[in-house]
Amino acid sequence: MTTPRLQLSGITKRYPSVVANSDVSLTVMPGETHAVLGENGAGKSTLMKIIYGSVKPDAGEVRINGQLMQIRNPKDARANGISMVFQHFNLFDTLTVAENVWLGLARDSLDQVTASIVAKATEYGLDIDPERPVHTLSVGEMQRVEIIRALLTRPELLILDEPTSVLTPQAVDKLFVVLKKLASEGCSILYISHKLHEIRELCNACTVLRGGKVTGVCNPSEESNASLSRMMIGAEPPQLQHRPQQADAVVLAVNGLSLERDDQFGVDLEGIDLQVRGGEVVGIAGVSGNGQKELMYALSGEDGRAPKGSIRMGETDVSALHPGERRKLGLHFVPEERLGRGAVPTLSLAHNLLLTRTGSISLPKFAGGWIKVGALEQHAAQLIKTFNVKAGGPRALARSLSGGNLQKFIVGREIDAQPKLFIVSQPTWGVDVGAAAQIRGEILALRDAGCAVLVVSEELEELFEVSDRLHVISKGQLSPSVPIADASIERIGVWMSGLWDDDLQRHLAELEETTEPGLTGVPGANHAQA
């Protein structure tokens, strides 16, 4: 029998309030692509940090190629043939690709490094120009740089942390080709993810974590999504009912919104056109960093620079109104950052209500009005109950809640205001599967009650689940919308690279041939006819 490349046994790591890993064992054979599956907070990242030497376990053994090892730091790990590609890249924007890679390999000259980058890139089909400055690269290209950097150390074990969360579906396919080639050459891969279909496609072994413990070891290609998800969350994810509904009058109309970036690493918005009607959910797909953040700031009013007339709610031009005034008109917004933007970490849940709600403020308006503490805490208690938030009560500090529970509270706070227009950014980012299903259910219920809903998300599955129409945002431009019935993952994936024009032209040409003239108004809307 061959020696395992990596063998962990009895790994335990305790933090003050949680046990991140409890008696975790894991075996990776040479050439194996091993998935580590688990929800957010299941202990995947801690385990990887232990293998990579940036966290010291409280108990347990790490064996590499059969030898007992003490990995003290990442340098140590690299010396033992372990490389890691992080979810957040460690690249300097102002340096070129070659210079960035060179920083980690100080003994070679820059020319040597450039040559070896080109060699590796050709070998694995990772198309990249070493002379380009990193800030001109797309997120997918940056990931390639990280992978090349990892490969140049000739790893025997490559760890990838949620590598596909920043990629278009097509880029994911390309990545998988590279990973399969690597594995065929005998390199072991640890692949961290919570996306079941990817794991079933790519991996030939899988360790499932839940609450810091191993709840299953299996071959994912022999499992179904349902059985994997049972191991991961202890239940099958609930299914949502999406009933068709007639959309009403336009509630939000964005016309030719162009906005220059506010900070150096931001994105310029260019001619955004967007309409959201009452009783429909409009989704915006896209790889992060393509202008979503900037668009949200402009719509919520946190960025008040939008040109006059570019953002309307009903008949009212709201482009010059600040967030409080837009809220009075019925716009409620859930930002993607919960701690620090959607909620103040060091204030109680009750006081966090006051950020967007004025129900517990009594007149007269001296100093902004008087806070009725009793009513405020009662209101918070009621929200905690209605939206099934696990919290110590209205006085619990926002930061004491888990990400999912805080998100339920914030979403609840905004939905409870009975908005006319509800905008939510990354509604289930970092939220566990049960809470995510609940939040998506709330979004649909709001839509059924006639509210106009705009959802921005990086999770395509989520957008397909809740949206009636989809837009794609890429490099600060917004595609035309396409009804969900005509959208496919592949098609939206192509659009996510900004390539919707060709697709639309081809489609229009088809329409010319197959249908009578006069129906070619909104391209996406007619797609059902094609």
Added chain:
Amino acid sequence: MLKLEARPEPSRVWTYGSPLLALLVTVLIGALMFLALGKDPIKGLEMFFWLPVHNAYAVGELLVKATPLLIIALGLAVCFRSNVWNIGAEGQYIIGAIFAGGIALLANADSSRWIVVPILLAGVFGGMLWASLTALLRDRFHANEILVSLMLVYVAVQVLSYLVGGPWKDPMGFNFPQSKTFEAVTRIPRLFEGSRVSIGALLALLSVAGLWVFLFRTRAGLALQVGGLAPAAARYAGFSSRKALWTALLMSGGAAGLAGALEVAGPIGQLTPYVPAGYGFAAIIVAFVGRLHPVGMVFSAILMSMFYIGGELAQSRLGLTKSLTGVFQGLLLFNLLACDTLVNYRLKWSK
């Protein structure tokens, strides 16, 4: 080996226990210091912790010192809670004193007793005016308010020197750089016969109540603090950061100016180059030791005054230097910061 382990939640017990422990450690180190100076530590500590409170007169003197410290600290707490770092309360205090002194110098023997009201209002206005310079520069030009407010202290000192050495110099004052002594009617009314405690102490206590209500019961107070705790959340909620900046600086400037007016028209009774006594800086310590809480600052202001008086007593009775005041202030702040570790961490023995 002793190990610090992070607590999952900040400890409630230590939030209150830490200042007490810090005081205890300060007393212990103080005792060691007196030993090292060759003095009886009991006698030395008596100067700082017993004589300042041993009879009614002494307590009165303590309150005279504590009043300006408390009033300034209350204003600073608003600033610090809203993340506006006003380090220049001393300057706002001086300008407040100058404005109040200007009104007091207009009085003559026939003036009404009510002239005290315009004197106090002038002080508040002067402090606000000085703080608004900082607010304006930060608002318009993003100037750093720490530097601007601190620099303006030295400008204020020069303004005072110019006035008392020039236009406002007492013609009968043997060329000393000081104004003439204010008329008796301008003096801030005292609360009791035989004690120097004035209505300033009452104003300070009213301000404590007022600040508590503002911070914890009004939406404007909450908005201000959200701006300090999480600026992005304030922007999301639609709380104006400019409004918070101006409110905080005007409130703290006004408070410092009021303290200046109370001092110059109270215990001092004329404008001299010695009006700036460091209250504006000491109040920063008062604010932090009192945890920026209105009630907490009452205690810390009294404690700081004990150090002031103790230092003077140590000089006159034990022949020690008055700088001991500063040593005790520094010790207390240092110990408090050290003890605060226990709020978020616990000590653990491990092999």
